[in-house]
Amino acid sequence: MSTRITTPFGAQSTAAEVIAGVELAGRRAIVTGAASGIGVETARALASAGAEVTLAVRDTAAGRRVASEISASTGSEKVLVAALDLADQGSVAAFVAGWTGALDILIANAGIMATPELRTAEGWELQFATNHLGHFALITGLHEALARAGHARVVVVSSVGHINGEVLFDDIDFLRHPYDPWAAYSQSKTANILFAVAAAERWAADGITVNALNPGRIWGTGLSRHMDVPPASFDPAGGTGTSEKTVEQGAATSILLAASPLVEGVSGRYFEDCQEAEPLTPGIRRGVAPYALDPQKAERLWEVSLDRLRAARP
Template sequence: MSHPSLIRTGFDADSTADDVVAGLDLVGLRAVVTGATSGLGRETARALASVGTEVTLAVRNTADGASVADDIAASTGNRAVHAAHLELADLATVARFADSWRGPLHLLINNAGVMRPSLGRTPQGWESQFATNHLGHFALALGLHDALAAGANQRGAARIVAVTSGAHMYSPVVFDDIHFTRRTYDPQLAYGQSKTANSLFAVEATRRWTADGIVANAVNPGGVSTGLQRDFTQDMKDHLDRLEAAGVFAYKTVGQGAATTLVAATAPEFAHTGGHYLDDGNEAATVPDDVELAGNSHAVKRWARDGAAARRLWEVSLDLVREC
């Protein structure tokens, strides 16, 4: 099926982070990348630094973060790479990070994420995957809004990139029981719900903040073997193997996985437009909520782009983070 209105770029599934930033000069831009000590976050930070961006690695382990910052600085020749503490499941650290930020911000890359095989809860009683993957990033974006608006005023636009997943297809945001207080816990559904939330955040942040020069887009990096899978059970690993065997997805390198994030962050096609879901370097088609994952792994379900759900999620999230 053809979707002529979808935003297309010159990139695809084989493109790498270096391909996307080749020829760019981003000196003067400032970026925050969460979860940047390994995997996609590290590669995203490295690629941005390689073309002159000042990059702050927002990380749980500041010793690891400082080491990675030094490595990136050495490999790129860009000394403006820093590490700062951020624990997304602890909103006090999110607030401290945002409060300590000085000056404009041009790129916020919400890359960090967890995938847990068993039920975990924050001190507030929130389900840990939703709390980390969505609520922490939501609070971070709120806290950095004024810095992003200043960056937009300086450069004409500021961008937020929300790293989601094809796993959003497993679950909408279940507003009646977001934190699994009544239904049986299913880690796959919990993770899928959090990834749907990432996409809905991009939709509503763009609606609310476009007038401030801020746009947000969601990206699916595809199947990449990273630290995210460190806590997988054997059943979860077997499930991924079955999906790969069925052709639902093919594993990418870390460089290929980070490419779509870099498209959303730097490509001119997405400089002033948001609320999109990107896959393999291009905007993905929206499909009905009842489609099967097989054959549609590069699409986005309607429930992850629904404006009413996005507005409801924003208000629910606002109420939750304001309680802390």
């Protein structure tokens, strides 16, 4: 049994506090979904430490506004913007093809939640396609760039919502069962963690670490745009006393995994509140569900994902 990783940081720590004293000059980073929410603060923290940061966003005009604001607040002139629509495999392929050189940090931050029943051009359910398959294609597509960097870090933003359900391997796209927006969301977030488990195993020899995280309860970001008010179940704290976080606090665990020397070499794990998560306790909306760390399920998801991407290629 591996030792659980703990750090001096916690639920109220901010990305700026976690990055303090870390030097990233000469490092190159990508943050998906960096035009809003915790993605902005994640990119800001990396830029403040000297990294070149590419904001991978659907709306490049919004991305350029954010890049200008980050440059103004950090003094960094190395904040770049590139188009990326994770629901569009052509867009993902174009982004990958356009990347040159090594890649030190890749933060899979973008995501959608509780959408109406929508499908991609391939017929894939939109939440799974965006939150998992889009990032799967992006990260595996950039594997060579990550390996070239040596000691690269991949960070996948999951959610406490993963505890609501496993990947529905028998009907991922809800073709035979009624569509449930929350079941679709939870399976996509479980998939994020399973991806980290599988990639960590595969890419250890390349010096690439891959971890997943729950950023915490952060209402009002772009993620919640399909809801008018927080649902009654929108309470990852589950009575534990953890209050809603600011975006600066929500980005802290991403930054810990992306840049802190405190987790150097750590891979294939799931964090929350800047600590490795405890196993899920029934009735408490915290921790990690055992199925999300299951290596056999992780392997199955990897193969299913590869099959889908192969079938989608022209």
